[in-house]
Amino acid sequence: MKRGNLRLGIDLDGVVADFNSGWIERYNRDFGADLAVEQIVEWDAPTRLTHFSGMREFWNWSRTCGEGRSLFRHLHPYADALESLHRLRRRGHKIVILTTKPNFAVHDTFAWLADNEVPTTEVHILDDKTCVDCDVYLDDADHNLAALSTAHPDATICRFVRPWNSPASGLVDVHGWTAFLDLFD
Ligand SMILES: [Mg+2]
Known part of the structure; x- marks a missing residue:
């Protein structure tokens, strides 16, 4: 890439x-x-x-x-997640947050992003993530991954491999933050 x-x-x-x-x-x-x-x-x-x-x-x-x-x-960030986002930001990439939340959690989400100093200036709280154009997507939900790969065939769609999701054609499987960073080397 x-x-x-x-x-x-x-x-x-x-x-x-x-x-x-x-x-x-x-x-x-x-x-x-x-x-x-x-x-x-x-x-x-x-x-x-x-x-x-x-x-x-x-x-x-x-x-x-x-x-x-x-x-x-007050959710804990995963190990390496924040440091990895900072590194990607320092390399010149733009971090675009795409997250689905219940309405009652919208302000807590903004507070959480601020508390954790997530390096982003663009946050979308939405159900349909295909509305936002990106070059690379990283998600753990099968329904989002399927929708994104249909709507954005030219983008790189990364599945953050978790026990609750499954492989599918067209997805790049990523086993952790180090592996995600490696995609950009
Ligand atoms: Mg998710």
């Missing part, structure tokens, strides 16, 4: 922010459970692993489970 000036469309949850350890930590605390992140091997895992009757109940709890704010306010 060329060395600078690329627009990198970067997802947050499951890629930069550790959504799963965040909800599991708080779920265990609030309900005396003993779940472990390793148990998460599918999309919408809370429906199978928790006592909630469905994702609607889960999202309802998540509105305030983050110490009075939403779950998204």
Whole structure:
């Protein structure tokens, strides 16, 4: 790939922010459970692993489970994620954040980006990520990856390999942040 000036469309949850350890930590605390992140091997895992009757109940709890704010306010960043974004930024690439969030988490998302000093000046909180043109996309959700590769055949669509996503033709599989950085060497 060329060395600078690329627009990198970067997802947050499951890629930069550790959504799963965040909800599991708080779920265990609030309900005396003993779940472990390793148990998460599918999309919408809370429906199978928790006592909630469905994702609607889960999202309802998540509105305030983050110490009075939403779950998204205090998520831990994944190891190497922030440093990798800074490196890409220093190499001249533009970090474009593409993230889907419930409405109640919009301000917590901006606060989280600021707290963690994510090197971006362009943030899109949206459902359909295909609306935003980028040269490279990095995501962990099968439905986003499929939509992006259909809508942007000339872009490089990277699957951040996780237990809850699957290989598909046209995707570049990335096993961690070091591997993602290697794409730009
Ligand atoms: Mg994600």
